[in-house]
Amino acid sequence: MSTPTTENPYLRDPPVEFDPVQDLELEAAEEQVERLREAIREHDRRYYAENDPIIADRTYDALFARLQELEDAFDLAHPDSPTRAVGGEPLEAFETVEHVAPMLSIDASGEADDVREFDERVRRELRDAGYDGDSDDGDGNGEVAYVCEPKFDGVSMEFVYEDGSLERAVTRGDGHEGDDVTRNARTIGSVPQRLHDDPPESFAVRGEVYMPKDAFQAHNRERIERGEDPFANPRNATAGTIRQLDPAVVAERPLEVFYFDVLAASDLADSHREELEDFPRYGLRTNDRVEIVSDIEAAIDYRDRLLEARDDLPYEIDGVVIKVDYREAREELGQTARHDRWAYAYKFPARAEVTPIVDVAVQVGRTGRVTPVALLEPVDVGGVTVSRASLHNPEEIAAKNVNVGDTVRVQRAGDVIPYVEEVVEKGSEGHYELPDVCPVCGSTIERNGPLAFCTGGLACDAQRRRSIEYYASDDGLDLEGLGEKTVRQLVDAGLLESVADLYKLPQKRDALRDLEGWGETSVENLVAEIEASREPPLAEFLSALGIPHVGPTTARELAREFGSFEAFREVAEDDPAKLEGVDDVGETVAETIHEFFASEANAAVVDAVLEHVSPQEGDLEDGGDELAGLTFVFTGSLEGMTRGDAQELVEAHGANATGSVSGNTDYLVTGENPGATKLADAEEEGVDVLEEDAFRAVLEERGIEA
Template structure:
């Protein structure tokens, strides 16, 4: 059995050549006294040093310098890049987050990201071993020579990360295994993901990792959410998935995500200087990860038979509660790559890997009470208050009951003995009543526990009808109004919103625009300058773009993309307010459920009063003018890879000039436009169907011949 890798790896910065690595001096000369070459040289040294410090802190957990020294180095780098326009694509300063995205694009993976067959029984694992041995024997290999690599099965979000010439270029979620959401800017903010690989790297490297939220950070973040009156994440996996799908990278940068890398999806050399050969075994790939500076778990072992793998699983399960990351089993995979290639894969899963999952964890306890929480959208969530009980080494005193329909299905009430289920580190829930000790079923409240407004049922769910008049929803509504992907009001965070409400200054969204400098300056923690700044920020939003206004209202199912579609379709606020469900369904991407959600929100008296109150205070969104043409009439385009603009903008641009833009290649497709790092499947489909493939420059020429500018100039 082998359980550790060893060997030194190259560094991002050599302390003998870089003064900012060990015991750095941070008494910098004023930026104004530097020449541009001097600033560029210092910025280059600082980038390398910060990468080294990031690696030592986030990957090796062995920092070289105190946090305050690191902060001064980082701030100096930001200062130089801003003063001399020296920022680079993969500078460490990009980790603080870039501009908000309009939507998550879909990109093809370098290679399929398959699922893994799994079971919770040891016999199923032994059967896997027998299949492996039979398969190797049939391919002419010695079945007794098989070795397995065992590693934790992380319970996070699987991501593909791509490097070209050692530089970070792309990241995507697993999606359906062939395509996933482009989360390049979001993953760029995660400090355990290097923007530049250490040492020599292949020309193109695609690696698979697991994004996760450490358990201690998850607990602290959930506590923060609950203190703000927001619904906590159910488990670390949901927290990771919800974070990576944020359209604003700066939000991701503020959340405590980490990544472990565990597999190679693609390893290519270009024959022009890069000759780093891919290792022959999975075990050796971990050594390569170390050399490249890619963070991986140290809880990996190599064993020479399946019984060793079973033993590894039992030991890891015993240590499960002591780990700072969520796992739900172990992955057992054939080590030798030649063996893997001989065994191959099914359409869904590789034949050379198997997941031995942990059993779920349950316990029995008594329901001592039920609390009903109110979320930002008004959704009411019942929570069972329990007699504390230990479940899998964790003391549980609360469990979700999901919704009123779940309570009715269980027939649960205060005093009943219930089973608590906790698996994969999810928030515990109640799957059944094991002993009925009460009479009847818990009566779900008919009015909101916060504002006393009537409660309405929508299928299995319940909602407070108080809308923006409900204090629980108001704070969240004001925070939503101020978000960067809405009205972008700096200085209006959760703590200040709560302070304004508690001071009686903001009892509704329009009240924001009645605030004065004197009102704010009188509050604790405010000064004249901060008060003036917020009033200026608010005044700047009195003539917002229509899509920002609609996104800021917090209409369920209406994010920035749908808001933009509504604005483009209707042109003005009154047209949106007057549109019935049929008219709303004519908008791209607005189906029956979203149309009903929009209409229900706009018909609520409290919400309509808030909108009219905003307009009375001079907050009136600017109408939208949409120009269309027919220069591309009759053409159908499909886009793949990264372009100089987002895929949605490219699609909207060609559609505005009469073309069709579809997501998959068919016999009706006229051109496949391939940007940087395109996936394989669309190119293969284009080759099979005889569809021309053009790069972005050829695409620009094609449009130019028809009088259409590329890239879009923003006037469609």
């Protein structure tokens, strides 16, 4: 646990070129590994706890890579080696463990008078208990010093060290027990695997895991540009990350830790200030905004000063914490079942509606439409925390003269979608300009009136993933179990790169079973959905392709007009003017359809899908109104007809066929491997559930041949 001496060759001006591993004997490798571990721990301490690195990042990376190389080559892995920070195999679940000491909440208020009442109670109870003041005052006048700290808006955790080595890291949970997330915590750079100097033999500390604001905005920008939903605020991002079952995912995300309290120790200091002074020596990172004050008015002033500095801090805080300094006084004050009586949080008011823009991300939609999204300092809008807002389009941006650095007013359209209403204070010159190329695929961005579009088509990753989601959606082929989250999981796992890859999944059952949350039933249900979609009705297939402006209604009209996919495609490619004679298709829609098929990337994707799918010609003429007023939902694989055929059949006789169960649904028709969600919805809504034979009976009662 001692700090490496200057004799360690990897401490100052270390070499970055090493002898080949195969030239080393085991004994020499063991010695080099030990020296590298000592040096890397010291470099971590200087970087995270002292903010005073003595080597360049590139040099650190070379030392770290050498350590990994030696551990792998000579089988020298160790639980507290710095290399444990690179992740590992995913976990199946977290174990719940009890804290070494309760992690209680803090009594809080946003009113100064409540803070003063806290101080009066502290002094009164200490006086009644015979406490004669902090020991360094020496005058017995009952003075009480306070330690004032930022109240971090992150995830509070317990870190337990035994003999200087990290034993476990546990989330706060209910305050008495939480989730063991040690594997994930080891991937965070500011969590030392082994403490320095001479820490207590048994040492449990409380820290706050957080995501720095600039890293949060960069991470959200990446998520938006990948087509994923951004996190609402840094705390949500932190909480979602620390509870990932795959440590490798945690290792990739920018988390940090501040340590701010001792929960339990074999050797306790007399005061909190002494504990905080010791933390950096051990390698535990503390915050540089901590202050010691002698009275409550100074604590209130500290809070007001920190409120003014709040927007300039690189991390989110939502107030300050005021703690009695001396342990003897803390023990006299004790605790309730919920909170310590020697600490109080003086909260900040929530940011309301007005906030700065810190960045702009470019979101690419399924049709290629490019939407600029403002990334904001999180702000309260109507009781909801908002960290992003739509800037709509380039014309809107120019009209509002809005840019990164401006302070803006944010509203929510219909109490749902946040948008930038106006610039309150100009902090930049000019307005934001869209990039010339798509941030996802590098294709040219073209303007169409007030809108902008990526020209990459289905060669663009963002459009391709969304095209898979849309293909499987209610407006497409309604492949149950293939929602946005599932598609993202399959894409991330390398199992899906295009719509055509959906039809290769039945041959990848083993890979599917290995994914988190998948079992035999869910895999077979998905395979059944995919197999049942190989002969879709033409109208559904046209809609599923995601051609701009071609939704279910227009697709049905096109299918009715052309009868087959081949006939439709020939006209779309060679004579788009003929499309204009179809209901719902005008000049603009016809040109959009033509441009879709004229794109080589789109054509290649469609051709790849057609290798697995045969769109079925169907008679879309109305068959009557025998089912008028009824709404059907279908799930599972039917034996005598495809699900698409069944939908077309009921629609031809006046019924509605929808993709999800609601209170307006009359019948849920189930085939083999029905979807559990639709069955549960039907039970909740009181919808009649018909197996295929019963469905056919309903049709026959109304004189309809199935």
